[in-house]
């Protein structure tokens with residue numbers, strides 16, 4: 597049975613909406629980066645959290661620092677982005693929204709603009725190679741860097757919104773949730789929103805952020821990352837839940853990330869259950885597939901085994917994610933046709949393979 601669901605999840609066409617580029621770097625790509633920079637003395641154990649391992653969220657953020665040391669040239673960024681895109685495609689992801697934070701020039705030798713251009717180049721390269729995946733990009737704001745850097749990032753994203761042929765679709769707000777306050781970033785986020793950039797905000801990833809979550813929900817964002825502590829059972833409040841429901845703001849839920857990062861005590865206690873039972877749009881995502889040693893098929897499988905979802909329910913979950921993408925209606929429609937085309941084939945293929 598587990599094998600059957602595993603196979604089904606792999607074959608399932610999927611939508612990935614919450615993937616941080618430098619958290620998504622695979623073991624194989626890290627290997628290549630380590631070979632490029634032996635003097636850094638970085639080992640695999642420093643860049644990923646293996647099976648059964650847990651870390652605090654603070655420790656997770658140390659891991660990103662190590663990866664950033666390994667990914668610090670234009671060549672690295674291009675390789676990392678093309679590898680990550682190909683890996684998502686191999687995992688059956690048909691539509692991907694990748695996000696990444698343009699870093700300070702002194703850390704990469706690249707201006708922030710060039711950083712984004714390099715990722716766009718990777719997206720275009722994959723397209724030209726015929727990789728079967730539609731990739732869009734969200735420019736990420738790291739909350740640790742404060743309001744001025746946030747405003748700079750928004751202005752940069754605005755430029756790309758106009759010039760990237762639809763590839764740059766929005767903004768992400770991420771970074772260590774315990775650092776800084778969302779209220780300082782409101783003007784930048786508001787401006788981005790007014791310019792037509794879609795907003796995906798990490799919200800209530802840690803406890804006791806009711807005030808910040810309330811302020812950010814008033815924007816309102818177009819999607820929420822995690823939202824772990826929004827509902828009353830987790831110390832949130834009904835009024836926060838009501839705002840999410842009223843504005844019908846989809847949640848991006850990342851099970852392995854939350855359990856390995858210890859913001860959620862176990863898979864069965866994951867807030868997927870709460871929102872799924874409400875029938876609220878909830879999209880299964882990986883967050884950082886490299887750091888947390890997972891992939892999107894595995895996340896779907898976890899949902900199935902933890903909450904007892906049937907193949908039909910998994911199919912609906914992946915199909916409903918299409919409605920939550922930031923690309924325009926025409927793209928949604930194409931993806932829906934794609935899903936319909938694939939449906940019969942996938943339900944029969946996974947059955948046949950098991951009857952052999």
Ligand SMILES: CNc1ncnc2c1ncn2[C@@H]1O[C@H](COP(=O)(O)O)[C@@H](O)[C@H]1O
Nearest residue numbers: 616617618619660695696697738770771772
């Ligand atoms: C685990 N939960 C999380 N919570 C908040 N922010 C996270 C995150 N996981 C990743 N990031 C954000 O993504 C960056 C790495 O990718 P990029 O260099 O941008 O491609 C991290 O430095 C952090 O800002």
Ligand SMILES: [Zn+2]
Nearest residue numbers: 616770821883
């Ligand atoms: Zn995230």
